[in-house]
Amino acid sequence: MIGAHLKEVRKSLHFSQEQMTEGILDRSFYSRVENDCSEINVNDLVKLLHYHRILVVDFLRGFGTTSTDIEILQNRITTAYLNEDVVTLQDLYINTKFADVRMKKVxxxxxxxxxxVNNLDERDREFSYSFLNEDNWNSENLWLVLHMLDLYELSDLKILVETIFHKVIRKKK
Known part of the structure; x- marks a missing residue:
């Protein structure tokens, strides 16, 4: 299973087995791994992935078991919205226990x-602008902002993007 996935990754990178293993593993051993005749140990797998700048999490996502509950929920909401599927969104709104209440508001x-309903009431307007005060621009906060973008006027979008940019740059310094 890991061998077959490694082979898929290698082919997606357009690498030969030699290119994939250079300086890390013996090519013949790697060939046996790809053909499920040998098992690769965790250390060698991590070295191989790291050498080719492949995140372990991304590699494991290929097995379909590493998405967090929040990522699954985000994907369901995004897909429903893009498909204009109000019924699914309403079902999620009513039947989902949201760990982050902001997601329910979105x-x-x-x-x-x-x-x-394109006009925001005062509470929703305050909520949409609350993102300007964020200091933690993790994937959850960025997901929330992404889904609020079409609520902003163009001038407000410019302010939002500049604010995010400056906060991220300031945090890196």
């Missing part, structure tokens, strides 16, 4: 948008 706003 789903409600997306449902309203798909139902033609």
């Amino acid at each position: 789903v409600r706003i997306l449902i309203n948008r798909l139902n033609g």
Whole structure:
């Protein structure tokens, strides 16, 4: 199973077995791994992935078991919104226990948008601008902002992008 996935990754990189293993593993051993005749140990697998700048998490995603619950939920919401599937969004809104209440607010706003309610009430407007105060620009916060972008006026979008940019740059210094 790992061998077959390694082979897929290698082929996606357009590498020969020699290119994939150079300086890390014996090519003949690697060939046996790809053909499920030998097992690769974790250390060698990590070295191989690291050498080719492949994140272990990305490699493991190929097995379909490493998505977190929040990523699965984010994907379901995004897909439903892009497909204009109000029924699925409503079902998620009603039946999902959201760990992050902001996500539930976004789903409600997306449902309203798909139902033609384009004007934000004062609470939603404050919520949409609250992202400007974020200091932690992790993937969850960026997902939330992404789904709020079409609610902003163009001038506000410019401010939002500049704010995010400056906060990220400042954090790196």
